[in-house]
Amino acid sequence: MANVKELKQIATRIKRDIIQISSANTGHPGGAIGAAEIIAELYFSRMRHDPKNPDWEDRDRFVLSNGHTCLALYSAMARTGYFSSEELATFRKINSRLQGHPSRHDLPGLETASGPLGQGLSVANGMALAQKLRKSNANIYCLVGDGELQEGQVWEAMMTSAHHKLDNLALIINWNNIQIDGHVKDVMNIEPIDAKFKSFGWNVISIDGHNLEEIKSAFDQFENNVGSPTVVIAKTVLGNGVSYMENEAIWHGKAPSEDEAQKALDEIGESNFENDLIFN
Amino acid sequence: MGKAGREGFGQALLELGSENEKVVALCADLAESVKVHYFAEKYPEKYFQIGIAEQDMIGTAAGLALSDFVPFATTYAVFAAQRANEQIRLAVCYNQANVKIATSHAGLTCGEDGATHQALEDIASMRAMPEMTVLVPADADEAYEATKASAEYDGPVYLRLGRVPVPALTKGVGNFEIGKARKMREGKDATIIACGIMVERALLASEILAVQGIEVTVINMHTIKPIDEEAIIQEARKTGCIVTAEEHSIIGGLGGAVAEVLAENHPVPQLRVGTKDTFGESGPPEELLEKYGLTSEKIVEVTKQAMSKKNNVNV
Numbered sequence: 001m002a003n004v005k006e007l008k009q010i011a012t013r014i015k016r017d018i019i020q021i022s023s024a025n026t027g028h029p030g031g032a033i034g035a036a037e038i039i040a041e042l043y044f045s046r047m048r049h050d051p052k053n054p055d056w057e058d059r060d061r062f063v064l065s066n067g068h069t070c071l072a073l074y075s076a077m078a079r080t081g082y083f084s085s086e087e088l089a090t091f092r093k094i095n096s097r098l099q100g101h102p103s104r105h106d107l108p109g110l111e112t113a114s115g116p117l118g119q120g121l122s123v124a125n126g127m128a129l130a131q132k133l134r135k136s137n138a139n140i141y142c143l144v145g146d147g148e149l150q151e152g153q154v155w156e157a158m159m160t161s162a163h164h165k166l167d168n169l170a171l172i173i174n175w176n177n178i179q180i181d182g183h184v185k186d187v188m189n190i191e192p193i194d195a196k197f198k199s200f201g202w203n204v205i206s207i208d209g210h211n212l213e214e215i216k217s218a219f220d221q222f223e224n225n226v227g228s229p230t231v232v233i234a235k236t237v238l239g240n241g242v243s244y245m246e247n248e249a250i251w252h253g254k255a256p257s258e259d260e261a262q263k264a265l266d267e268i269g270e271s272n273f274e275n276d277l278i279f280n
Numbered sequence: 281m282g283k284a285g286r287e288g289f290g291q292a293l294l295e296l297g298s299e300n301e302k303v304v305a306l307c308a309d310l311a312e313s314v315k316v317h318y319f320a321e322k323y324p325e326k327y328f329q330i331g332i333a334e335q336d337m338i339g340t341a342a343g344l345a346l347s348d349f350v351p352f353a354t355t356y357a358v359f360a361a362q363r364a365n366e367q368i369r370l371a372v373c374y375n376q377a378n379v380k381i382a383t384s385h386a387g388l389t390c391g392e393d394g395a396t397h398q399a400l401e402d403i404a405s406m407r408a409m410p411e412m413t414v415l416v417p418a419d420a421d422e423a424y425e426a427t428k429a430s431a432e433y434d435g436p437v438y439l440r441l442g443r444v445p446v447p448a449l450t451k452g453v454g455n456f457e458i459g460k461a462r463k464m465r466e467g468k469d470a471t472i473i474a475c476g477i478m479v480e481r482a483l484l485a486s487e488i489l490a491v492q493g494i495e496v497t498v499i500n501m502h503t504i505k506p507i508d509e510e511a512i513i514q515e516a517r518k519t520g521c522i523v524t525a526e527e528h529s530i531i532g533g534l535g536g537a538v539a540e541v542l543a544e545n546h547p548v549p550q551l552r553v554g555t556k557d558t559f560g561e562s563g564p565p566e567e568l569l570e571k572y573g574l575t576s577e578k579i580v581e582v583t584k585q586a587m588s589k590k591n592n593v594n595v
Contacts, residue, residue: 113371121339124343128343130349133304133349156330156336163331164328
């Protein structure tokens with residue numbers, strides 16, 4: 001269980017990984033960087049999981065629904081020991097286990113494929129139902145993008161989570177207000193999202209998605225909540241900590257050049273948690 | 281009259297409730313229609329009603345399968361294979377999730393509900409998906425066996441069940457095995473390969489042909505994928521012409537699958553009985569089958585055409 005100070009260093013490491021890998025291999029850096037603190041808390045502190053025994057039945061599970069932000073997940077998986085951090089260099093390359101959008105093939109610890117948006121919560125519901133059926137106290141965490149909430153299947157799944165009283169499930173919304181074609185409110189407004197979730201029977205918690213104390217507190221509240229699913233609406237900044245990326249839609253799916261990557265690494269700063277990746 | 285395929289499924293699933301502790305079931309508001317209600321009534325704790333939300337149901341089933349359960353997700357063919365097509369592709373097939381998608385009311389015999397509810401393209405779309413196994417049982421007994429075999433098999437299965445009763449045909453015709461065709465009748469002049477309710481019609485056609493001095497083999501191809509290539513090639517060598525019969529479009533279903541095997545291994549004349557490139561319409565099942573050419577008389581006619589093509593090739 002890492003404390004807030006350690007988690008800050010870990011989140012910095014994840015951000016550095018994202019910049020380095022996307023710069024060398026293409027990918028979607030913006031949303032992934034914005035999710036770094038949430039992923040750090042989940043993989044390094046909150047979730048009960050064992051990289052040496054990835055199929056452990058009573059593990060907590062993480063479902064990444066917006067699969068394009070998988071760089072943050074791959075970094076966390078590598079840095080917690082599911083695979084070597086050197087393997088991150090294969091991301092999006094041919095014959096790699098680290099697909100552009102996540103695949104379960106030969107990748108223990110990766111809970112579900114994702115990429116086509118709107119599907120993760122349904123899969124997470126199935127996992128949560130399974131844990132209830134097994135009488136396990138394992139929890140399911142599912143991360144979605146805010147633009148992703150435009151997919152109708154999410155709303156089907158929201159009903160299912162509440163109808164089946166899945167209090168072992170936490171949905172986290174990476175709320176950066178950016179999607180490919182612009183600001184979410186301009187492309188297709190989904191506000192007021194907290195009221196919508198409340199009316200669907202969810203336990204709603206709103207936080208600053210970069211503030212590790214608030215993230216920890218939200219998950220504490222989730223763990224103590226009984227009888228309803230929890231949604232953590234995490235306000236984040238796309239490309240948080242990289243001045244030229246912040247809140248710019250283009251950095252949803254664009255990889256930084258070598259110079260841009262260096263500038264980003266300078267701004268993100270050093271991490272005292274493990275070493276930088278070395279690319280040839 | 282016998283029972284419908286969906287009845288055999290319902291009975292087998294009910295038994296699986298006590299035989300296999302990992303089996304669970306889901307439904308999207310059609311419990312009695314798809315005969316999952318027997319299971320639901322006996323095992324309410326292992327039955328999940330998802331409401332009219334087929335895409336969510338498929339994803340939920342995948343989550344259960346990824347947690348080591350064996351979920352049967354049930355609805356009409358059109359709402360699973362077609363409405364939830366991409367969910368099946370990603371959450372089930374790409375995940376190699378052990379989900380069984382059991383669908384009823386496939387094909388024209390869905391009847392009065394009309395074209396909107398009559399899946400005639402589902403075999404084609406399910407067959408094209410990597411990892412997917414596609415089963416189309418001929419009668420209630422075979423649906424029962426296919427359901428049990430699906431639960432044993434580790435991987436995605438699409439189980440296509442009919443709405444209308446079919447006489448018992450398969451009891452005693454060897455053991456049911458996924459991927460292994462069942463020979464229903466032996467003859468030297470032509471081979472009819474059928475699936476689903478068309479197996480009965482193929483057998484009726486074979487009797488009419490026999491009276492006319494034509495002896496045909498009838499193959500019950502209950503598994504469309506992986507298809508029994510060996511059986512198809514063997515028949516092509518033996519009789520020299522093939523007729524396929526299915527309650528599905530002639531594009532991409534059984535007819536397409538057989539044609540692929542013949543073309544690459546042992547090309548012989550093949551003709552396809554099935555719906556043409558068209559939608560169905562409302563009407564009583566039997567009248568629809570008549571109007572769209574899915575009858576034993578049609579199979580007789582097409583079999584003779586196939587035989588004449590064979591003779592032309594030989595000349």
